[in-house]
Structure formats: structure tokens, C-alpha cells
Amino acid sequence: MPKAKYDQIYRDLKRKIEEEIFAYQELLPSENTLVEEYQCSRNTIRRAIASLVRDGYVQTMQGKGVRNIFQPLEQASFTIGGIESFRESAQRNHKKGYTKVLCFVELTADEKISHRTGFPVGSELYYIQRLHYLDDKPLILNHNYFLKEVTPGLTAEIASQSIYEYLEHTLHVTIVNSKRTMTVEKMTEIDEKYLDMDALEYNCLAVVSSQTFDSNGIMFEYTQSRHRPDYFRFQDNAVRRGTI
Amino acid sequence: MPKAKYDQIYRDLKRKIEEEIFAYQELLPSENTLVEEYQCSRNTIRRAIASLVRDGYVQTMQGKGVRNIFQPLEQASFTIGGIESFRESAQRNHKKGYTKVLCFVELTADEKISHRTGFPVGSELYYIQRLHYLDDKPLILNHNYFLKEVTPGLTAEIASQSIYEYLEHTLHVTIVNSKRTMTVEKMTEIDEKYLDMDALEYNCLAVVSSQTFDSNGIMFEYTQSRHRPDYFRFQDNAVRRGTI
């Protein structure tokens, strides 16, 4: 739980924007006004605002002010945002999810696995195959590779609950950074079977591959998530350099 | 051209990382060392480093240092990054691209268009349909909607070159923010025809929808880009809150 002042201000402003206390296209109070309001330095206010810019909530305009450009949207489908587990995503999307473990083995990275995942040859790994359900529909087929050295004691039981919860709360591994690549791939028979798809309808999947790093800068996870295309949605906000 | 000091330092460090002057997993010089080296304040150094973190180039570790986690990758296919035009992307990926204009009309947003694009009903728009080729292969079918008020004088001729170049250099519109959504959609007959696809192979497309804002916080562009799945690749870096 971050209790930094800039983070509290950031979250307070974010809430006010989401609750439309600031209207769309309206200017937020000036930085100096917010300094008075929150009793802090201007730097701290600016840091909170920079985070809102990165989220695509506001737009700063030199000489004019900070404009609210947040539009509440009907997110019909399952939306992927920053770094979060399936559980957290399910909660944020107000859905009930559960996870079935299809396979749980230990293995050593050979040349082929190394090339695919980015782990060095010889790394001791857990390989886990899981199916994520949302509202009783199988949506995501997940292939996880975890570095045993960083994630000792992982079990199929834990994998059926939340691996991230185990990592953060029991092992105190902190997830910091995640590099993701999104592509579209042909559906395999395995995908078809587990995701309950008809290849005549869709014959492709949305595939998200990610490498995740812990607070020591060690890559400890490689995951390939294969998503049902009709429930996949990825959101992003790009900002031209200069503001952050 | 940003000539801010923090931006120069950011780009210099980025270059050194890309050229592997700092090795993978190596620690960068400490902030205080960089303060000496670049003759600036610690805040300025920290700002440059924060940008590198956001790019997924480095990882900061309190009490330890800043670790280089950049891995040069073989980007076999066309990669999408931040905000950039097709032309810029083509150059970055070292490919030759050209653009064919399929349709160029002016229209007024009705209820349906408004709902799809986010423009208010009654907005005067340019609607442009374009096909982007890379190495003589049609890769992207683009549907653009531009707000006439912000982008006056747009022509089919300009659209066949670079609309963004016209906007930035002639109209001096500065693109600041872009909200994007990625989904996978069924291929239509139009897609199939123009993108030269065989629906028996792939029957889906990667679809990127984006709303783009100018420096006044006005949404002036809505674009839907329909990508050939076999050449589509989107990269992203997610960071847990706290660093930025």
C-alpha cells in the first residue's frame, strides 16, 4: 500500500474525475490552488498530475491549465490494463472467475524453451498450464514458466488460487516490471478444445506474451496467455514525450 | 525537437543502453555519479531515469542501484510502439512503405458514426480509407475520421503521403495523447479483398481503434486500423505504481 503523499493526491483526483466531480473537458483547479488545497509543495501536485496524464485522464496545456479528458466507457468485454493478476482483473470487471490447473510439472530449460521464454538454458522451472473461466466460460488458456529459484514451493493447489497472491504475500516477491507483446495466432486443436471454440467461427486467438521482472531485476516469469478473441480487449494510452 | 536537459540525458543514456555500452543486468552509474557526469541536479537525472523505466529499459532498486534490463530483440514483424505515423513506423522498422487512398469524402457525423467514433453528432468530418503497403504487401486497412475544424485543407493527395506531417508541419497541430483499444475481429469481405488474404488461412484481423487529442485537449481523430494478423505485433511495458 503506497502511502506517499503524491499517491494519495493522485488517487483522490482520479476518484473525483471518475465520479465526474470534474466534468469532461473542464479545467482542473490550477496547481497553485491544489497546493493550497492539499497543503503540499507544487512538485508533489505535479507528480500526481503526471500520473493522471499517463493514465489518459487529463491533458496539461502550458499557459492554460489541466483538462479532464476522461470519458467513462461501456466496457462490454474483459479489459486488460496494467500489471494485474486474473483475479484482480476479474474483480475490476465485476465478474466471477475461477481457474482450472491442466498441468503442473517441473522442468529444465533446454535450447528450445530458452529461445521461446528468454530463460537461460539449464534454468530450473515450473511449467503450469491453466484455464481461466469467467462467468463459467473458459476465456484464457495460460502457459506459465516460473523460475524455481525465485518462486520456491509453488504447487498445483496454489496455482488454482492465485499465484501472485502467493508470491507477494508469502514469498514477498514484488512484481515491478512486465514486458508484453501482443500478436494474433492461429488456433490450435488444443485451444479449440479447451476454450470451447468453433474453428469455423473464429480460427485465431489473441496471444499476449510477457516477461516479468522482480525487484532485483531478475526475470522470473514467462507467460503466454491465449485469449478467446471475442472477449479480448486491450487498452492503452500513449503520450507524446515531454510531459513525463 | 525537445532540447530540455533531462531529455538529452534520457536519450544519451538510452543510446548507451541500446549500444550495449552498459551490459544487460549491469548497474548504471549511481545518480550522484551521473550528476557529476552531466553537470546537473539530481532531480534532472531522476527524471531521465524515470523515462527509461517507463520504456522498460531499466529497473530502479532502492538501496542498490539502477539495473539495465534491456534486451535487443529480433523484431521479425512490423512493431507498433508509442504514438507514431505509419511512415515513422516503417522507417523505424527499416522498411519501405507506401499508401494508397481508397476513399476520401467529407461527411457529417450522424448518431451511428458518433457512437462509433466519439465525435458529437453533427461534427463535420473527413472520412478517409487507406491501404498501407510494406515491401509491396498490403498490411493495414485504415479508416480515418478527422475533425475538419482542426484539420482543414486535407486532401487525398496529402493522405497518400503523410497526414501527420501535414498536421504537424503545415497546420502546426501537435498530437499529444492517444487512447487505443486493441481487439480481434472477424475478417470482412472488404478486408479479404484489400489485404489479399485467404479466409481459409486466417479469418480474423488485429484491430486497433484510437482516439487522438491535440494540444487543446480536443479529440480531432478517430481511426480504426485493421491489421493483417501475420504481420501484427504490439509491444508494451507495464510498471507497477510507485516509480513514476
Added chain:
DNA sequence: GCCGATTTGTCCGTATGTATC
């Protein structure tokens, strides 16, 4: 068009806290 007030952008110096070694 100019001037002054307002607002955001950049940069600096300093102090203190916290994590690592």
C-alpha cells in the same frame, strides 16, 4: 500589438526517509 497576470514547464539545492550492503 503590447503589457501584466496567470498557468504550466524546467531546473536547482537541500533535507529527510528507507533499503541495501
Added chain:
DNA sequence: CGATACATACGGACAAATCGG
């Protein structure tokens, strides 16, 4: 324990863009 390194926060100065009179 002390030294080192990053994290947070403050306050101040000046630049650049905008707006109203």
C-alpha cells in the same frame, strides 16, 4: 553501525505559453 543508493518532499527561481485589458 556507517556508508551508499534510491525515494519523497519542500521551496525557490526563471522560462514559455496563454489570456484579458
